[in-house]
Amino acid sequence: MLAQLIPANLFAAFLVFSRIGTAMSFLPGFSDLYVPTRVRLVMALAITVLLTPVLSSTGGGLPALPTQPMQVFLLVGGEIVVGLFLGLISRILMAALETAGMIISLNMNLSNALIFNPAQQTQESLAGSLMALIGVTLLFVTDLHHLMLSALVDSYSLFRPGMALPMADMSRAIAMMVGRSFTIAIELAAPFMIIGVAFYAVAGLLSRLMPQLQIFFVALPLQIMGGFAMLTMTLSAIMLWYLKTFQDVFLSLARP
Numbered sequence: 001m002l003a004q005l006i007p008a009n010l011f012a013a014f015l016v017f018s019r020i021g022t023a024m025s026f027l028p029g030f031s032d033l034y035v036p037t038r039v040r041l042v043m044a045l046a047i048t049v050l051l052t053p054v055l056s057s058t059g060g061g062l063p064a065l066p067t068q069p070m071q072v073f074l075l076v077g078g079e080i081v082v083g084l085f086l087g088l089i090s091r092i093l094m095a096a097l098e099t100a101g102m103i104i105s106l107n108m109n110l111s112n113a114l115i116f117n118p119a120q121q122t123q124e125s126l127a128g129s130l131m132a133l134i135g136v137t138l139l140f141v142t143d144l145h146h147l148m149l150s151a152l153v154d155s156y157s158l159f160r161p162g163m164a165l166p167m168a169d170m171s172r173a174i175a176m177m178v179g180r181s182f183t184i185a186i187e188l189a190a191p192f193m194i195i196g197v198a199f200y201a202v203a204g205l206l207s208r209l210m211p212q213l214q215i216f217f218v219a220l221p222l223q224i225m226g227g228f229a230m231l232t233m234t235l236s237a238i239m240l241w242y243l244k245t246f247q248d249v250f251l252s253l254a255r256p
């Protein structure tokens with residue numbers, strides 16, 4: 001009897017770990033490169049240990065240990081796909097901040113002023129790196145990371161292990177989320193786009209009225225200083241709007 005229970009329990013834990021571990025590899029904050037790999041592994045294992053008995057006792061739909069190796073691979077592969085789907089949703093939402101930061105930097109004439117982003121270990125625009133760092137910090141300060149973890153737990157009521165995955169719906173959801181992420185970025189950067197268009201229109205008009213004026217040397221400092229002043233005034237509202245959107249998306253995932 002014990003020889004049958006141990007493999008079954010280990011398989012159930014491994015099945016849960018496949019989904020949780022894959023999602024933790026993409027969730028903002030948890031998956032950032034400055035977080036040691038061992039820390040991410042320990043957090044994924046801790047959530048797995050806590051979640052496996054709950055899913056097993058409440059009828060969470062954890063299947064029994066299959067007798068065929070191919071069935072094991074299919075079950076584990078399905079859990080990895082679900083974890084990847086949930087993790088990508090959060091990562092695409094986080095990309096909205098980076099896209100908005102690039103648009104803001106473009107309208108501030110700082111698109112070539114790149115800075116090192118420690119979270120992704122890549123070069124990024126100044127505004128994009130700042131907003132991404134503030135966004136991740138606020139996710140944890142406001143406990144929205146609990147909402148991400150809650151969405152992972154409640155995903156078992158929507159994507160039951162062993163059931164056929166709605167790949168068409170998942171692909172459509174990813175495509176819609178990419179479009180929504182770009183829409184969010186445009187909404188966040190909308191004030192800078194409006195002011196940028198007006199500024200370029202005025203600069204072009206001045207260059208036509210006064211051809212002898214070196215408009216580039218006059219307008220560039222004003223554009224940068226005005227951009228920083230506007231960023232200072234609107235940054236709090238931008239981040240609050242983003243947090244509200246992030247919360248709405250994961251509430252729809254956590255409460256299907």
